[in-house]
Amino acid sequence: MxxxxxxxxxxxxxxxxxxxxxxxxxxxxxxxxLNPFEExxxxxxxxxxxxxxxxxxxxTMGPPQASEALKQCLSRGxxxxxxxxxxxxxxxxxxATSYALYEGARKIVDLEGDVDLFFAGKQAIxxxxxxxxxxxxxxxxxxxxxxxxxxxxxxxxxxYVIATRLTEFGQExxxxxIPVFFTVEESLNILSHSPLPYLIKAEKAExxxxxxxxxxxxxxxxxxxxxxxxxxxxxxxxxxxxGATLSGTFDDVVSQTADKIAPFLxxxx
Numbered sequence: 001m002x003x004x005x006x007x008x009x010x011x012x013x014x015x016x017x018x019x020x021x022x023x024x025x026x027x028x029x030x031x032x033x034l035n036p037f038e039e040x041x042x043x044x045x046x047x048x049x050x051x052x053x054x055x056x057x058x059x060t061m062g063p064p065q066a067s068e069a070l071k072q073c074l075s076r077g078x079x080x081x082x083x084x085x086x087x088x089x090x091x092x093x094x095x096a097t098s099y100a101l102y103e104g105a106r107k108i109v110d111l112e113g114d115v116d117l118f119f120a121g122k123q124a125i126x127x128x129x130x131x132x133x134x135x136x137x138x139x140x141x142x143x144x145x146x147x148x149x150x151x152x153x154x155x156x157x158x159x160y161v162i163a164t165r166l167t168e169f170g171q172e173x174x175x176x177x178i179p180v181f182f183t184v185e186e187s188l189n190i191l192s193h194s195p196l197p198y199l200i201k202a203e204k205a206e207x208x209x210x211x212x213x214x215x216x217x218x219x220x221x222x223x224x225x226x227x228x229x230x231x232x233x234x235x236x237x238x239x240x241x242x243g244a245t246l247s248g249t250f251d252d253v254v255s256q257t258a259d260k261i262a263p264f265l266x267x268x269x
Contacts, residue, residue, distance in 0.1 A: 001054030001156060002113055003045040005078070006101055006120040006136065007038040009062050009069035013125045034069040037121025039076075041184045043191055044151070045119050046077035052156060055079040057112055059104055059210075061089060061097060067207045074202035075194040082108055086211040091224025094127070098135025099221045105136065107215045116156070118181040122147055130183070137181035145174055148184045 011030040045056045058073040060066050061084040070081035084104040092100065109115060118140070120133035130146075137144040147166040152173065154161050159178040164171055166185060194202075212219065220226055244260070246253045 003056045003117045004115045008035045009066040010035045010126040041119040071202045082208045084210045088222045093227035093229045094131040096227045102139040122183045133183040142181040143176040146183045148182045
């Protein structure tokens, strides 16, 4: 069994700032971390590998320093990691990013063999779009199970998986054929500690580099220039006034509430 996990190195959200003129995040001087949702994706991939056998491959797109996130994945038990890095990817939106990662993943398939399970976090904490994972799955024409919280059954012989996902209204259990693409919630599992041998192995590991030189890419679909979406404006929401506190008997509170909402009801009618 071969599992491929898409991860992203992101700025620590607790320390990030916004450039209001360009509408972009100010990443300089902000510590970079492995996207928390992807931590759980890697954890699940390694758990399945340990239970069923096989290997776990990791891929990320980013600058050279993103290799730190890949080594963190290796320290958790992944077997091999690929960094997709090239200046032509700079400023890519989710459409361009999903295209580049799709082509990078196809290259990995050529090198490492077919993939049975694809994993990604449900979203990245810097953009919060939740679009890249589904975008990659669509390009591969794979069944997609988003907001994964549990893998109930994995049958490698009959090539199907039964999994539970979150929805707006509760939970949904789905049976899907393999290969399949998952985007995961943090509640999927509990993160384990990296064993010392894994930490040593990760430190010594060489990260494989993918770029426009060794991946067949259409440069007209990469980077800021060829990204169809852009941030028009970034701003801090105005602080809301504190709500009113009503007191008195139940009838008094009902009467006061009616008086306060009456003007809004007139506007609606």
